[in-house]
Amino acid sequence: MTSAFDTILLDIVSPQRIVAIGSLATYEDYSLSWQKARQVPIVLREYNLERIVALHPDVVIVPDYYSKDTVDGLRGAGIPTVVIHTDTTVEYVPQLIQRLADVVNEPKQGKKLVDIINQDLDIVKKKADRIARDDERSAIFLSTMSGYTGTGSLFDHMCTYMHIKHPPSELHYPSRIPFTDERIVEMNPDFVFVPVYREKDYRMVKQFYEDPAYSGMKAVRDKQVLPMKSAYLYTGNQYIGKVMLTIMNVVYPEL
Known part of the structure; x- marks a missing residue:
């Protein structure tokens, strides 16, 4: 239920495992995973509770800034709903990726992405130190x-x-x-x-x-x-x- 998570999930699972995606993830200039996003058949411009329930997902992933009413509504409909903490530090991003990978039962793929981030951050540090x-x-x-x-x-x-x-x-x-x-x-x-x-x-x-x-x-x-x-x-x-x-x-x- 956020384009930020969509971009991450598209590099963890195949588009065929995502039942619906936020519209922002499909814009070429907005998401670096836009090509994969366009393979997802259903595009949502808003996260309407009734629409999500009708899709019968196995799991819904919700950022923690959504209201408790939204989460309770999804869980009340019998849909497993995982609330993911969000933060604004660089160090948190690898943690977020691994958490999302664990939720969709792809921990190894999550680790691959985390390893790539850490390699990139090493290069950033070497350049910045100059x-x-x-x-x-x-x-x-x-x-x-x-x-x-x-x-x-x-x-x-x-x-x-x-x-x-x-x-x-x-x-x-x-x-x-x-x-x-x-x-x-x-x-x-x-x-x-x-x-x-x-x-x-x-x-x-x-x-x-x-x-x-x-x-x-x-x-x-x-x-x-x-x-x-x-x-x-x-x-x-x-x-x-x-x-x-x-x-x-x-x-x-x-x-």
């Missing part, structure tokens, strides 16, 4: 989901791995605070990443270059307000190490 503190550049990730990428977010924690300064944390913004125009100007990052998976998302990039309010920002002046696949920015999954390397190659091309 960046002196005084040479660190700053970046923000804009999200249409207010507060998704500020202080205490997964992207915030990824930045510590990549040796990228994250202005919301540097300025001690509270977590989940909206990125208003005034705050974006105050943060004045070297890079602004705009997640895209639909044509209209590119308008936000254009707006930065056309709005005089942003004209003094470093990222605007240096033409570093950049569209990036949403899949690279919403990345609490098996691709997290590769995604961090992709972002580092943009911020630190000299590496």
Whole structure:
């Protein structure tokens, strides 16, 4: 019951074992497993309780931010329902993958994905260790989901791995605070990443270059307000190490 878990499960089990999938997982720019996602016959745009019950799944996997009423409704219908804890640290991602693999009885496949992540994180660390503190550049990730990428977010924690300064944390913004125009100007990052998976998302990039309010920002002046696949920015999954390397190659091309 979340596209975040869909992306992970598609590399653990075959699409034929997934009875329905969230629509976001089928978008090419939103999920790095979109090709497998499109092999799942039923696509859900919302997780309606009656619709899920009618699918007769052997198990439903629910992130812990869903209400108790939803979980009780599924269990009351006789469907085994597993609630999975979510967190916003890089270290938690391998734990999440192994937990999901255990739920669907594929622990060995889960371990394979975890091993790949750990190898990627080793490469990230080696590259990041070459960046002196005084040479660190700053970046923000804009999200249409207010507060998704500020202080205490997964992207915030990824930045510590990549040796990228994250202005919301540097300025001690509270977590989940909206990125208003005034705050974006105050943060004045070297890079602004705009997640895209639909044509209209590119308008936000254009707006930065056309709005005089942003004209003094470093990222605007240096033409570093950049569209990036949403899949690279919403990345609490098996691709997290590769995604961090992709972002580092943009911020630190000299590496």
